[in-house]
Amino acid sequence: MSNAENKISYIGLVKNGIFSENPIFKVALSLCPAVAVTSGVKNGFMMGIAVLFVQIMVNITVSIVRKFIHPKVRIPSYMFIIATWVTVTDLSMAAFARDVYAQMGLYIKLIVAFAIILTRAELFASKQKVTPSFFDGLGVGAGFLFALVIIGFFRELLGKGSLWGYPIINTKPLLIMILPTGGFFAVGILMGLFNWIGIKFFGGGGASGGGH
Amino acid sequence: MEKLFELFIAAALINNFVFTRYLGLCIFFGVTKKMDTSIGMSITFTSVMVISAALNWIIYKFIMIPLGLGFLEIVIFIGVVAGFVQAADTIMKKVSPGLYFKLGIYLALITTNCIILAVPLLNVSEGYSFIESIFFSFGAGVGFSLAMIIMASIREKLELADVPKAFQGLPISFIVTGLIALAFMGFSGLITL
Numbered sequence: 109m110s111n112a113e114n115k116i117s118y119i120g121l122v123k124n125g126i127f128s129e130n131p132i133f134k135v136a137l138s139l140c141p142a143v144a145v146t147s148g149v150k151n152g153f154m155m156g157i158a159v160l161f162v163q164i165m166v167n168i169t170v171s172i173v174r175k176f177i178h179p180k181v182r183i184p185s186y187m188f189i190i191a192t193w194v195t196v197t198d199l200s201m202a203a204f205a206r207d208v209y210a211q212m213g214l215y216i217k218l219i220v221a222f223a224i225i226l227t228r229a230e231l232f233a234s235k236q237k238v239t240p241s242f243f244d245g246l247g248v249g250a251g252f253l254f255a256l257v258i259i260g261f262f263r264e265l266l267g268k269g270s271l272w273g274y275p276i277i278n279t280k281p282l283l284i285m286i287l288p289t290g291g292f293f294a295v296g297i298l299m300g301l302f303n304w305i306g307i308k309f310f311g312g313g314g315a316s317g318g319g320h
Numbered sequence: 321m322e323k324l325f326e327l328f329i330a331a332a333l334i335n336n337f338v339f340t341r342y343l344g345l346c347i348f349f350g351v352t353k354k355m356d357t358s359i360g361m362s363i364t365f366t367s368v369m370v371i372s373a374a375l376n377w378i379i380y381k382f383i384m385i386p387l388g389l390g391f392l393e394i395v396i397f398i399g400v401v402a403g404f405v406q407a408a409d410t411i412m413k414k415v416s417p418g419l420y421f422k423l424g425i426y427l428a429l430i431t432t433n434c435i436i437l438a439v440p441l442l443n444v445s446e447g448y449s450f451i452e453s454i455f456f457s458f459g460a461g462v463g464f465s466l467a468m469i470i471m472a473s474i475r476e477k478l479e480l481a482d483v484p485k486a487f488q489g490l491p492i493s494f495i496v497t498g499l500i501a502l503a504f505m506g507f508s509g510l511i512t513l
Contacts, residue, residue, distance in 0.1 A: 220394055289499075
């Protein structure tokens with residue numbers, strides 16, 4: 109019985125991260141990568157994977173050490189845990205995915221400063237056991253990945269007429285979509301769309317957060 | 321001297337951190353609802369930016385390079401920034417409570433700003449000298465302040481506009497930012513570095 113209940117709540121956690129608390133479209137934290145690396149699906153996907161990995165590992169680590177960390181020094185301690193895992197990701201990507209890393213190396217390093225990772229560590233992992241923390245990290249990371257891939261999908265399709273580097277449309281593309289400007293437009297319009305769907309089909313509660 | 325000025329202009333306008341490098345967006349959208357807060361943030365941010373870039377440069381050059389710790393740059397830079405912000409917070413509270421009351425809340429937010437970490441990382445990867453990195457970080461600070469002040473003045477007007485419900489708040493701000501970014505593209509031919 110309790111086992112079944114646990115299972116449902118785990119799925120709920122993952123769903124929560126992807127839809128109702130989507131880190132980019134709903135909670136509006138960590139917006140930089142949403143614009144910066146989404147000029148193509150591939151870059152968005154790789155960035156999403158990197159964030160997913162860091163978020164899960166940070167949640168697990170914070171959850172394991174939560175009883176040893178004095179509440180007064182918890183934020184600096186979390187920062188160091190995050191920085192450690194980001195260094196791991198950064199060095200691994202530099203070794204195994206050179207072409208992607210050459211394009212967005214700086215943004216991989218900046219995962220440290222993404223508010224979403226610290227927020228989840230502070231709000232969730234520091235109070236929960238290891239397993240729920242893992243699923244929370246999975247959900248939030250997957251939500252992030254989902255958002256980046258969606259934005260990348262539209263920007264690459266419209267801006268280059270291709271997907272994952274393979275040509276799809278054979279017309280002259282809208283160059284503006286892969287420029288910075290197009291990134292802001294794409295995120296704004298998709299965010300509005302998410303809100304509109306929220307208002308239309310789930311009644312209210314669509315307005316996204318203030319942004320931090 | 322000419323090179324320094326070019327670096328400053330490049331960091332502030334041509335490669336503006338918000339509009340062409342898309343960094344610091346969280347803070348950018350968070351504090352630009354009001355002019356007062358964005359001016360407060362600009363002052364705090366620019367000063368913290370320059371000092372922390374200088375600190376990081378010194379630590380990188382004289383501690384990390386001799387010890388071969390270059391690969392720990394992320395951990396050490398974020399540590400220095402967080403430590404410096406905490407120290408500034410404590411010192412300001414003691415020395416000038418008036419200033420702390422005005423600007424203290426922005427200090428806490430700065431640690432989660434990507435630019436504060438991106439500038440030391442760029443200083444290292446571009447191999448800037450001490451003076452160059454100071455000018456570069458000052459340019460980054462001024463560019464960010466400029467972006468925030470432009471955005472705040474537009475958003476104050478936007479409060480009165482009739483925006484569709486689904487686009488209220490962040491979505492419309494993103495679109496406005498896109499338009500400003502379009503204008504900033506005009507700076508791109510100003511200097512060729």
